Every structure is written in structure tokens, then in C-alpha cells.
Amino acid sequence: MKRALCFIVLGLGLLPLNGCGSDDDGGTGDPVSACKELMKVTCSKFFGCLSKEEQMAAAAIIGNNEADCNTKFSANCTTEMTKCDSGETYSSSAASECLSQFKALSCAEFTGDNTSQPAACDQVCK
Numbered sequence: 001m002k003r004a005l006c007f008i009v010l011g012l013g014l015l016p017l018n019g020c021g022s023d024d025d026g027g028t029g030d031p032v033s034a035c036k037e038l039m040k041v042t043c044s045k046f047f048g049c050l051s052k053e054e055q056m057a058a059a060a061i062i063g064n065n066e067a068d069c070n071t072k073f074s075a076n077c078t079t080e081m082t083k084c085d086s087g088e089t090y091s092s093s094a095a096s097e098c099l100s101q102f103k104a105l106s107c108a109e110f111t112g113d114n115t116s117q118p119a120a121c122d123q124v125c126k
Contacts, residue, residue: 031079039074039077040074098117100120
């Protein structure tokens, strides 16, 4: 469970999903919506992969249920919190691929020792 919580801490910082501009490359066009979708997937993984005991132990962080988790985590999905660094441009196709790769994580990957983010997430802001 601690590994999964570590993953979410990474996950919350994993999406600088907006930009100093948009390259409109056919992917996830709205950075805030992409961030909210990632948080939704993250919460789904928490409540689908963790045992009830692990969920209860982490309730202060992840909330009491999936809806509570979504509310808590999506609050960080603001334009200011998701913007790319100065000089970088948001890639909507990379954001879409990041979401796809994150959704594809198995429970073992989500809760396991490997807490690295999916490779495409490193390309969202370039």
C-alpha cells in the first residue's frame, strides 16, 4: 500500500497537463480535463487494486470511496497547477498516450515497487 501511495504522490505531480500553448496534435486537447481523467483513473485503481483494509488505512489521503477520491484529487487539476514550465509546449497527443499508458497499468504495477510514471507522461510538456 505504501508503494501505491507513493505512486499517487508521483501521479499528482505527473501531469503538467496544460501548456504554455497547445500544439493541437489530435490528442487530449483540454489539459485540465486530461488531469481530471488521470485522477479518475488513479482513484479507480486505488479502489480496484487495494484491499479494503489498505483503502481504510489510506482513507485520509485517498478518501472513503472512489467518488470522494475523485473530488479530492481533481481539486488539483486547475490551469495554474497543470501548466507547463516556461518555454515548454503542451502535447495533447502525449497527454492522451500518457492516459492510455496509465490506464493500462496492472494492479501489480500500480501497487508494486516500480513507482515510475508511464514513459509518455514525460513528453506531455516539451
